[in-house]
């Protein structure tokens with residue numbers, strides 16, 4: 605239980621704070637910046653706010669993807685009012701983490717909430733929804749694919765298997781050739797794998813590769829936390845990076861090294877230009893990933 609609580613607090617504090625071991629932020633004005641991706645698609649970011657929020661304007665209302673840390677739902681609503689008079693009618697959450705779903709509870713109870721079915725089961729375990737009479741809880745789920753709307757308003761949701769969690773949705777706006785990939789795509793970083801929510805080191809690269817092959821016609825990518833959009837080709841490089849990591853890790857473990865011993869030898873292969881050698885200590889750093897892999901290989 606304690607582990608779950610600590611994990612929840614870390615998630616709420618956000619990956620950046622966890623990486624740099626900063627003290628918790630003192631409450632202050634909650635400032636969101638807007639990046640315009642297209643006339644009808646924006647990304648909201650802000651220091652301490654949590655995951656990137658996409659704002660998609662459609663004919664009959666606004667769909668957002670991810671709702672940030674606790675206390676950031678209202679700032680999202682306020683910022684959207686500067687962009688459009690239309691109401692927010694739908695939230696899509698890419699996965700269950702507190703820095704992506706907590707703001708849900710501040711939206712009107714009528715808002716539709718759509719997630720992958722495993723993410724709904726994970727959200728049902730979270731205190732924030734219990735404390736808010738289930739406001740913001742997922743109302744509709746999909747297993748592998750769901751399409752919402754059509755034409756300029758179309759949104760395609762996909763699930764390709766376990767990775768960051770066991771319910772990572774990829775959200776595609778086909779008319780804009782743009783996708784929000786949540787935390788499954790970690791840019792040029794070693795991704796986090798949340799074993800408590802069904803994440804997988806063993807299947808991570810497969811999942812990203814399946815998504816990269818299975819989704820067509822995307823050029824621009826919004827991910828969970830990075831400051832800029834990236835490209836579809838970057839997603840393929842990230843899949844290769846994860847494949848190389850798991851191949852190396854399986855070899856090291858099969859040679860009889862312990863997770864701790866092997867972890868000391870991990871180096872980012874030189875061909876991955878710009879990839880960070882820093883690895884978040886959340887989920888135990890490289891050794892934690894190797895332990896998770898070891899458990900998965902025994903199954």
Ligand SMILES: [Zn+2]
Nearest residue numbers: 699701768787
């Ligand atoms: Zn996450």
